[in-house]
Amino acid sequence: MNDKVKAFEGRCRKAGLKLTHQRLEIYRELASTYDHPAADDVYKRVQKRMPTISLDTVYRTLLTFEQFGLAARVHAFDDRARFDANVSPHQHLACTRCKSIQDFRWEAFEQMESPVEVRKWGQVKSKHVVFKGICSECLRKERKHAT
Amino acid sequence: MNDKVKAFEGRCRKAGLKLTHQRLEIYRELASTYDHPAADDVYKRVQKRMPTISLDTVYRTLLTFEQFGLAARVHAFDDRARFDANVSPHQHLACTRCKSIQDFRWEAFEQMESPVEVRKWGQVKSKHVVFKGICSECLRKERKHAT
DNA sequence: CTAGTTGCAAATCCTTTGCGCCAGT
DNA sequence: ACTGGCGCAAAGGATTTGCAACTAG
Numbered sequence: 001m002n003d004k005v006k007a008f009e010g011r012c013r014k015a016g017l018k019l020t021h022q023r024l025e026i027y028r029e030l031a032s033t034y035d036h037p038a039a040d041d042v043y044k045r046v047q048k049r050m051p052t053i054s055l056d057t058v059y060r061t062l063l064t065f066e067q068f069g070l071a072a073r074v075h076a077f078d079d080r081a082r083f084d085a086n087v088s089p090h091q092h093l094a095c096t097r098c099k100s101i102q103d104f105r106w107e108a109f110e111q112m113e114s115p116v117e118v119r120k121w122g123q124v125k126s127k128h129v130v131f132k133g134i135c136s137e138c139l140r141k142e143r144k145h146a147t
Numbered sequence: 148m149n150d151k152v153k154a155f156e157g158r159c160r161k162a163g164l165k166l167t168h169q170r171l172e173i174y175r176e177l178a179s180t181y182d183h184p185a186a187d188d189v190y191k192r193v194q195k196r197m198p199t200i201s202l203d204t205v206y207r208t209l210l211t212f213e214q215f216g217l218a219a220r221v222h223a224f225d226d227r228a229r230f231d232a233n234v235s236p237h238q239h240l241a242c243t244r245c246k247s248i249q250d251f252r253w254e255a256f257e258q259m260e261s262p263v264e265v266r267k268w269g270q271v272k273s274k275h276v277v278f279k280g281i282c283s284e285c286l287r288k289e290r291k292h293a294t
Numbered sequence: 295c296t297a298g299t300t301g302c303a304a305a306t307c308c309t310t311t312g313c314g315c316c317a318g319t
Numbered sequence: 320a321c322t323g324g325c326g327c328a329a330a331g332g333a334t335t336t337g338c339a340a341c342t343a344g
Contacts, residue, residue, distance in 0.1 A: 016298095017298090018297095018298060018299070018343050019343075019344090020298095020300080020343070022299080022300070040333080052300095052301080053300090053301085054300070054301045054302070055301095055334090056300085056301075056303095056335075056336085057299080057300055057301070059333090059334060059335070060299085060300085060335085063334095075222045075223065075224070075277075076222065077222070078222050078228050079309095079332085079333085080333060080334090081333085093268045093269075095269065096272070102268065104262065104264045104265065105262075106262050106265075108259065108262070109256070112255065112256065112259075115251065115252075117240075117251045118251065118253075118278055120283075121240045121249065121251075121278075121280075121282060122240075122242065122280055122281050122282040122283040122285070123280045123281045123286060124278050124279070124280040125243070125279055125280040126278070126280070127276060127277070127278045127279075128277055128279075129274060129275065129276050130222075130274070130275055130277075131261070131265055131271050131273070132271070132273045132274075132275075133268075133269055133270045133271035133272040134269050134270045135268060135269040136267075136268065136269040136270075137269075138269070139269055139270060163323095164323090165317085165318050165319070165322090165323060166319095167317075167318070167323095167324065167325080169325070186308085187308080200325090200326085201325070201326045201327070202309090202326095203325085203326075203327085203328095204326070206308090206309060206310070207310085207324080207325085208324095210309095210310095211324095226308080227308060227309090228308085228309085
């Protein structure tokens, strides 16, 4: 965790981004969780330690992180954006019931060659898979209710 | 095209959905294009032939189509939802510059077995790939400006 | 010092909703 | 006729923006 923050500080300096308390706290929060929080969630959590932070700073900061490759935006559901400090290649599992999002690696996919249409289409920057369905937790709850 | 509409009518009857002019026009519009319009685009286009239609009817109708499997919502960008009358398996190419979205088939991917983590995660309903990058059209324009 | 950042409040954009009237079956 | 669907207007929610005050480098 502290390594992540150290790396983050270095990346900020290199990019010419000022290391403000807000950015540090927001990054720390994002890097310490695997649940892909929405901007609002990040705001609420950071607010506990830094009561004066404002929601728009969180939005602005997350946008900055995204632009500098320090965090990624996840488009699993369309109601609100979700964020991820994990910027190395990985794929997502998204539960349509509880809206949870989980990372997983899929090297067979990541190393697969893209079809010709894709190469002809233009300059690809990223490829990403999303599986949707119902997570086992939600399935369990459902069975209980059905009983 | 007319086949699509005929099929659509059959599917509506079977599902107990009333075949209103609005639904027919919205479906016709969506099925006649490959550009994955947003609700607002559909509204503007349908409005030309049906000036009294309202935007919220378009939203409601697209939602209904989605729920009954008559159309699909595409989550490529997070600003607004995009829709697709193509509900058979296919993947997407999305240009971050012009926001265009293109379909393509990728059978090697579609037939690939999912990793264990996925099967353990829960009950998967769909899997979908999005490639992001810059389409050749945008690249061409960029080169022109750079000259 | 000074440019980049923040906090506040207001604005904007997309999408949804309540309700009375209308239309498809 | 009955019920679902429509149009209108207004609400709701997420995200962005203008601006003055502040702060990291």
